[in-house]
């Protein structure tokens with residue numbers, strides 16, 4: 001049942017790009033009235049837009065590097081991916097990158113660099129970044145590899161090129177796993193979906209590095225599991241306010257404060273929500289809800305857009321919205337190529 005696999009692939013990548021482009025409007029805003037979100041989205045329905053197209057940011061720029069590296073190499077190649085990140089940054093430095101990651105991207109451009117993980121390891125006093133920059137670009141790993149062990153392994157390594165802290169790269173693994181499960185139709189049973197993610201993260205966070213990072217950053221042990229359990233509590237309640245979501249799950253630039261939040265947005269919007277137009281389907285609800293949280297809206301909408309797109313398929317992504325998003329058309333092409341790579345990885349077993 002549900003959308004065809006190729007439709008889910010298209011939905012995931014177009015959903016990610018669209019979330020980034022549409023969410024950019026409110027990035028960094030502390031409070032975003034729902035009315036402003038709905039105005040912003042309804043402006044996309046118009047034939048003409050004085051504001052022109054919505055440009056993508058670093059989220060899509062780096063996702064694009066991951067896609068092109070996987071497609072060109074046919075395998076995960078950290079040297080190639082590092083080179084693409086550096087080249088993308090050099091050619092378009094104004095895409096809104098995080099203030100720390102810029103140093104890594106500059107160092108990755110050096111032809112003398114032998115260990116491509118060294119610049120990321122040197123960030124923030126040697127602990128590495130816990131930002132969500134690894135997670136925002138991790139959807140393609142779920143599309144290139146059918147085996148969950150490979151999804152986990154390569155989403156982690158792909159994130160480590162810039163985010164060497166476990167709270168950074170484990171966020172990327174969580175996001176890739178959420179997309180992986182959504183592609184299989186796992187969101188048909190929301191409770192089972194969240195339980196699978198919790199049990200995966202219980203394994204992933206049972207690691208010395210994760211314990212020591214959590215301690216150093218004053219987080220509880222199993223930080224992602226802790227937040228995912230809160231997502232589960234919110235799912236069981238009849239109503240949850242925006243303030244509760246932003247204060248308990250977060251809407252910030254740390255992976256820990258945004259990946260579980262994006263997952264919650266998708267789960268919450270599986271059903272109609274008060275304040276959102278009746279004519280909205282689940283995909284539109286998810287994007288609108290992400291924007292209404294404020295904070296890191298482009299990234300939360302990008303991650304939720306990928307998961308929701310994988311669940312609902314491309315048919316659920318409004319063409320009128322896609323039309324105004326830079327890179328949305330290209331994302332359809334990537335999806336087709338990644339789908340072929342995925343089918344080949346399935347055949348190899």
Ligand code: R7I
Pocket residue numbers: 057058059096097098099100101102124127128129130131132133134136162165253254296298299
């Ligand atoms: O994670 P990153 O690539 O940024 C992604 C975000 C997304 O919202 C994009 O849309 C874009 O706007 O930026 O970039 P980093 O610079 O690695 O991390 C982001 C920020 O998190 C840093 O600039 C710091 O403010 C903060 N941060 C830390 N602060 C203290 N200690 C990340 N890691 C640390 C840390 O260990």
Ligand code: MG
Pocket residue numbers: 057058059095096298299
């Ligand atoms: Mg961005």
Ligand code: MG
Pocket residue numbers: 027296297298299300
């Ligand atoms: Mg952002």
